[in-house]
Amino acid sequence: MKLIFLGPPGAGKGTLAARAAPMLTVPHISTGNIFRSAIAAKTPLGLKVKSVIDSGGLVDDETTIALVRERLAQDDAASGYILDGFPRTTAQAQALAGFSQVDKVVNFDIPDSGVIERLGGRRTCRGCGANFHTAFKRPSQEGVCDACGGELYTRDDDSEGAVKKRLEVYREQTAPLIDYYRKQGLLVDIDARPNADEVVEIFRKSLGL
Ligand code: AP5
Ligand code: MG
Numbered sequence: 001m002k003l004i005f006l007g008p009p010g011a012g013k014g015t016l017a018a019r020a021a022p023m024l025t026v027p028h029i030s031t032g033n034i035f036r037s038a039i040a041a042k043t044p045l046g047l048k049v050k051s052v053i054d055s056g057g058l059v060d061d062e063t064t065i066a067l068v069r070e071r072l073a074q075d076d077a078a079s080g081y082i083l084d085g086f087p088r089t090t091a092q093a094q095a096l097a098g099f100s101q102v103d104k105v106v107n108f109d110i111p112d113s114g115v116i117e118r119l120g121g122r123r124t125c126r127g128c129g130a131n132f133h134t135a136f137k138r139p140s141q142e143g144v145c146d147a148c149g150g151e152l153y154t155r156d157d158d159s160e161g162a163v164k165k166r167l168e169v170y171r172e173q174t175a176p177l178i179d180y181y182r183k184q185g186l187l188v189d190i191d192a193r194p195n196a197d198e199v200v201e202i203f204r205k206s207l208g209l
Contacts, residue, residue, distance in 0.1 A: 001026065001207075002100065005084045006177055007108025009166040010119035011192050012199060015131055016108075017084045019200050023209070026080035029071055031064060033084075033129045036155075040126065054156040056165030058088060058173065065095045072100050088174045093181075104207065105181040108192040112167060119163050123152040137196065 001024050005013040014030055021028035035053055038046035045067075049059045058064075068086050071077065083102075087093040096102070121134035123143075127150025132139050139145060143152050157166065181187045188206050192199055203209075 001080045001104070002102045003080075003082045004087070004102050004105040004181075005082060005108065006105055006174070006181070007192060008110065008112075008115050008170045008174075009163065010115040010122070011108035011110045012118065012196065013084045013108060014129075015137075015196055016199055016203060017082045018130065019196075020203060021082050023204075024080060024082070026082055027076045028082050028084060029068070029077065029086075030084040030129070031059075031068065031086045031088075034067060034071070035059065036129065054162065056157050056162035056169065058169055061089055061091045061095070064088075065092055068092075068096070069099055087177060090176060090180060093177055102186065104188050105177075105186045106203065106206075107178055107181075107187055107189045109189050110192040114193055115167065116163065119158050122155065122158055124155050125150040126153055127151070 003020075003024075003026075005017055007013050014033070017028040017030065032053075035046070035049050039050045039053070040046070045063070049063070052059055064086065068083070072081065083096075087096050118133065118136070121136065123132045123134065123139075124130070125132075125145035125148060127145060128148040130145055130147045131137070132145070132152060139152060144150075145152055156162070178187065190199065190202050190206050194202070
């Protein structure tokens with residue numbers, strides 16, 4: 001199954017994708033995770049995108065589209081994938097339609113207050129990118145990732161100013177994709193407010209899994 005996870009920052013896209021991908025035996029492809037790995041490894045891509053990501057802006061369409069086009073050409077994505085955080089602009093959605101046909105677009109419905117609460121307490125693993133939360137998903141050992149033992153840190157773009165900007169950017173550039181995909185009959189709305197286990201169940205039922 002070829003899925004897009006669409007929703008505001010902090011909606012829980014990465015958290016649900018990490019659980020849904022093994023369920024569907026498809027790769028979880030997060031453009032944000034790919035950019036953060038590149039930044040950590042100080043590759044040319046990482047150096048190019050670091051400042052725009054830290055400030056909460058969007059990486060340019062050309063760079064992002066080329067990256068996703070290349071990733072989807074890999075064998076493991078041939079029969080399905082979860083695209084988490086792409087497309088984020090109409091230009092990206094139009095480009096994607098030129099190289100892959102998605103089956104459904106899962107739209108995460110959550111108010112700004114929920115987003116702010118989730119991002120305020122998020123801790124991310126430097127090693128594998130797994131997400132934790134100071135209240136909703138505490139690691140067994142403070143500051144240490146349960147999955148790989150890596151160090152947990154607060155993303156630079158989870159600062160108050162960057163979150164505000166990310167929400168603005170989402171409203172202006174990404175939210176129009178809700179109608180874009182609804183008109184194509186591809187949209188599935190899910191209530192992203194309940195806890196993570198409940199959201200998994202809502203997702204399964206909504207997709208008839
Ligand atoms: P990206 O990494 O995609 O960030 P984002 O869209 O802002 O989304 P987040 O990762 O912040 O949130 P999420 O929805 O994954 O929530 P999570 O599961 O972590 O992108 C980062 C940056 O990269 C962008 O700003 C941009 O600069 C660039 N970029 C990426 N893609 C791009 C593109 N296509 N074009 C241009 N630029 C691009 O959950 C959040 C927290 O809540 C966690 O702590 C989690 O434990 C907790 N939580 C999750 N679900 C629940 C739940 N149900 N109940 C309680 N807590 C929960
Ligand atoms: Mg994420």
